[in-house]
Amino acid sequence: MISLKIEPRGRPIRNLPSSIEIDLATCTTESLYTRLSATTGLSRDRLRLTKGSDGSVISVKKDSGKDVMVEELGLLKDSKIFAKDLGPQIGWRTVFQIEYIGPIIMHPLALLYLRPYLYSNSPLNPLSHIPYFPTTDVIPPATTVQKVLCILTTLHFVKREFETTFVHRFSANTMPFNYVFRNSAHYWLLSGLLMALFLYTPAPTTAGSWWPSSLRAENNPAVLYGGIALWVFAQLSNFATHMTLRSLRPEGSTKRAIPTGYGFDTVTCPNYSFEVLGWLAVWLISGGNWSVGLFIAVGGVTMAKWAMKKERRYRKEFGSAYKKKKVMIPWIL
Known part of the structure; x- marks a missing residue:
């Protein structure tokens, strides 16, 4: 288990935790998005997470369609993640x-x-x-x-x-x-x-x-x-x-x-x-x-x-x- 620091990027996000505990060996980036979505009350697609080290977007799927594991991102104890509220979203297909x-x-x-x-x-x-x-x-x-x-x-x-x-x-x-x-x-x-x-x-x-x-x-x-x-x-x-x-x-x-x-x-x-x-x-x-x-x-x-x-x-x-x-x-x- 490790703790990751979470900070908002841009406008503040209500109920965004300052940190989150994860099991590095089993946690997927999809579950990371899901947990933060449940905590903040924002839809999953409304959140964008980026690594604090280089600003790269944290994706949930590989090109093959397989899940991305958090440990693959090189995140360690107390690594920083930024969370951004993208505002109200609508599906591409619906548009x-x-x-x-x-x-x-x-x-x-x-x-x-x-x-x-x-x-x-x-x-x-x-x-x-x-x-x-x-x-x-x-x-x-x-x-x-x-x-x-x-x-x-x-x-x-x-x-x-x-x-x-x-x-x-x-x-x-x-x-x-x-x-x-x-x-x-x-x-x-x-x-x-x-x-x-x-x-x-x-x-x-x-x-x-x-x-x-x-x-x-x-x-x-x-x-x-x-x-x-x-x-x-x-x-x-x-x-x-x-x-x-x-x-x-x-x-x-x-x-x-x-x-x-x-x-x-x-x-x-x-x-x-x-x-x-x-x-x-x-x-x-x-x-x-x-x-x-x-x-x-x-x-x-x-x-x-x-x-x-x-x-x-x-x-x-x-x-x-x-x-x-x-x-x-x-x-x-």
């Missing part, structure tokens, strides 16, 4: 599920039920007072192209919900609760509210009027069906890359490995490449609608940053075993 539900609700709602109200010239419609927002006295039925756009957009996010629930494996359990608002804003506002408002207008191609009439999906079946085919290819390819990533990390472990195979032999993050390709198909079918283009631009830049960061991490972690390549776009980026 993604909340993010994607917004567009799933908004697009069918806007197309099937709200069009007569959203685009009415009635003075009671607040949107009619917004400059350049398309409103009219007579709301025509939704076009085939608009119905296709609604189906493709909704199915994309249904697929994401499925992958979040059944496919993805996360290296961390939780994130700060306030992140849910920041993360959800991207999808609820850009791909949800904004796209829904400007894809199902009475004049569906107004926003993309610069697009040649002969190349608009409503006038050219080749563009419509070609766009749908491209979307299906991108979605299936994106799903395949997610299955590859899933296979690299056994359940319950934090193991990292270099992904190879379809897409990964060409770029570092083909899952991002196929994601953008799928949205380019939607943009093509929409006639170059600016709201879709804005969502692609913001999401594409963000994913490019993530891809470059991941590529640097692969080179640092795996060294010469990792073959450097473009991160998202073959031969370009």
Whole structure:
């Protein structure tokens, strides 16, 4: 039995003991977190423990998924451990599920039920007072192209919900609760509210009027069906890359490995490449609608940053075993 000193890092933690007695031979870091969680009343995921000697985070699992023993950390009698309250937490999986539900609700709602109200010239419609927002006295039925756009957009996010629930494996359990608002804003506002408002207008191609009439999906079946085919290819390819990533990390472990195979032999993050390709198909079918283009631009830049960061991490972690390549776009980026 040894005694470890416990000190708060940052703000004080109520009921945090100044020391804790452990059996060095049998105590796991998981049990250390559990005991401090019970003492302080904070959830397990809300606490972060670090070694006083070097500030490294005390993890609970090895890459193999096995428990970490306290004695493996090199802690001795009266060694110091810092405990930090990370604030209210929410599960990563839950955050993604909340993010994607917004567009799933908004697009069918806007197309099937709200069009007569959203685009009415009635003075009671607040949107009619917004400059350049398309409103009219007579709301025509939704076009085939608009119905296709609604189906493709909704199915994309249904697929994401499925992958979040059944496919993805996360290296961390939780994130700060306030992140849910920041993360959800991207999808609820850009791909949800904004796209829904400007894809199902009475004049569906107004926003993309610069697009040649002969190349608009409503006038050219080749563009419509070609766009749908491209979307299906991108979605299936994106799903395949997610299955590859899933296979690299056994359940319950934090193991990292270099992904190879379809897409990964060409770029570092083909899952991002196929994601953008799928949205380019939607943009093509929409006639170059600016709201879709804005969502692609913001999401594409963000994913490019993530891809470059991941590529640097692969080179640092795996060294010469990792073959450097473009991160998202073959031969370009």
